[in-house]
Amino acid sequence: GAGVSQSPRYKVAKRGQDVALRCDPISGHVSLFWYQQALGQGPEFLTYFQNEAQLDKSGLPSDRFFAERPEGSVSTLKIQRTQQEDSAVYLCASRGRTSGTNEQFFGPGTRLTVL
């Protein structure tokens, strides 16, 4: 089946604008993760959903970052009043209930550039 998809793939925002990044996980996957990857660095955890419940949001860097998954499928990461330091690739990953390997399947990411 289809993998994890993310949209848009690229987003340019002026400082102070709000942005919304979308993630479509693999159908039926229970767990959904958001990561932020700065240039030249490894991904850093932002938040985690199990179905529609946000179980861990400890990685969200500020209250300008908000994520939701209202129906337990598609998720949206919203960043309000974007700042230049928000420029990064935002990766979404999903994991199935029966995945015995804890393997996460990643989408291609959304590259956000804040001018």
Place this chain on the structure above:
Amino acid sequence: SQQGEEDPQALSIQEGENATMNCSYKTSINNLQWYRQNSGRGLVHLILIRSNEREKHSGRLRVTLDTSKKSSSLLITASRAADTASYFCATAVEYGNKLVFGAGTILRVKS
């Protein structure tokens, strides 16, 4: 903050040679995973090793884990130009929860 460090930061080898990358981490873990990332793309899972395992093989990949030293290594044998990518180790403190990634090793395989 990231879990640990990987070395080398960058590695350039000839096609056919073996490539070894190392990863260190800081806390106790449930498992350690290696991922590959091609330029501009998402991460692809390569292999997982559990905390009670010491070595695991998958095709041309060999992973070792030393929990006493909190370190792991990834060996890619008989490298190919298509192996050119960034390689990240990631640790899972608890099963099913978030992954904590290292900074990655950039591997370039010259043909």
